[in-house]
Amino acid sequence: MFARNLIRRQVGLVAKQHQHQQLFHKSAVNKLTIPFLSTLPQNAGGVKGDVNSNLTPPKSDKMHGGIHWDFEKILSIGLVPLCGASLASGGDISGVADTLLSGILLAHVWVGFQSCIIDYIPARVYGKNHNYAMYLLSLGSLVSVYGIYELETKENGLIGVVKKLWGTPGQDSEIKEEKK
Structure with a gap:
């Protein structure tokens, strides 16, 4: 008993x-998804079929793995001398170097945001919302390329804008008087 x-x-x-x-x-599960994006139905534990049939070898893609990682690192390393040169010269670098700095910085940011989208809005869970996020990233990058063009042609480049933002308000007029 x-x-x-x-x-x-x-x-x-x-x-x-x-x-x-x-x-x-x-x-x-509800807290780990983005609330305003629709999700695809998921199998329990992400397993399709039985446990042994779940493994399918991924398709080989040059942009996944070594080459993609190398591209990210080359962009990061390329920013170091360009930023260092602009700091060492006090902001007086050539237009080509300034354009190169802007372009590499934009590519570095694009790769970083692409990685965030791949990690946090995966196609496996969010379906076409993943594609929409990638399209928005590409559209924003194209608008940024136009912005870089405007900075280089109408302003004094990216470094000139940074100098204006960090300088004191009266410093800009003093520089103009010194050049006269």
Whole structure:
């Protein structure tokens, strides 16, 4: 009699624990998705079929893996001498170097945002919303290329704009008087 009651209690505790795990799992899934984006239905644990048939070798793609990583690192390393040269010269660098700095900085930012979209808005979960995010990134980058063109032709380049933003208000008029 005592053993039966003990077994019933243990079975009841296990059932309650299982219910709590299911509730936590549902709430965790809801909190880990972006609330305003629609999601695709997911299989339990992300497994399709049985456990052994889930592995399919990925298609080889040159932009995934080594070449993509090398491109990111080359962009990052390329920014170091360009930023260093502009700081060392006090902001007086050539138009070509300024345009190169702006272009590499834009490419570096594009690669970074692309990685964020791939990581946090995966096509497997968000479907076509992933594609929309990539299209918006490309559109924003094209608008930024036009902005770089405007900076280089109408302003004094990216470095000139940064100098204006960081300078004191009266400093700009003093520089103009010195050049006269």
